[in-house]
Amino acid sequence: MRLLPPVPFVGRELEEDTAFGEYVVPKGTEVGMLIAALHQDPEQFPDPEKFNPNRFDQLNSELSQQSSVEENSNVRRDPFAYIPFSAGPRNCIGQKFALMELMIVVGTLLLNFNIESTQTREELGLRPALTFHPAKGIHVKLTNRH
């Protein structure tokens, strides 16, 4: 969700002149926000290329009460540094459903199987479109744990 966010970018049309740092972008401009790049900001995620789920550990014990993805981010991190479901009034309406589904599916798989990837990240052959797709599928080896 951080390194390869399924939705790599979102767009908005500015309703008013908006300042981004030293630049003022006029009303009506279409702005693209590259979530995939945002998630690799080394100031927010040191050693950004590294897959390290422990980055999100701090509040994991509160996961069951979590009401938004941001709450599961490191508290010292900018609240908008990690936005796989976007943010604001038009963010993902399926966010909570998707997270529940993810936890159930991934949890059930991990309880029952050891999972080993047979590809490197480069071999996934990412095909960026509206959503990120692996060009040739995701190949894993499952070994029964029981």
Ligand code: HEM
């Ligand atoms: C891991 C899974 C998912 C991710 C990463 C994801 C991500 C996103 C993102 C980034 C947006 C764009 C929001 C924006 O423009 O600011 C979006 C919109 C949306 N998503 Fe998801 N989504 C996921 C799963 C789902 C599911 C399961 C559903 C429905 C059951 C869903 C329904 C929607 C809808 C209806 C919108 C449009 C909301 C609007 O424009 O008001 N998504 N999603």
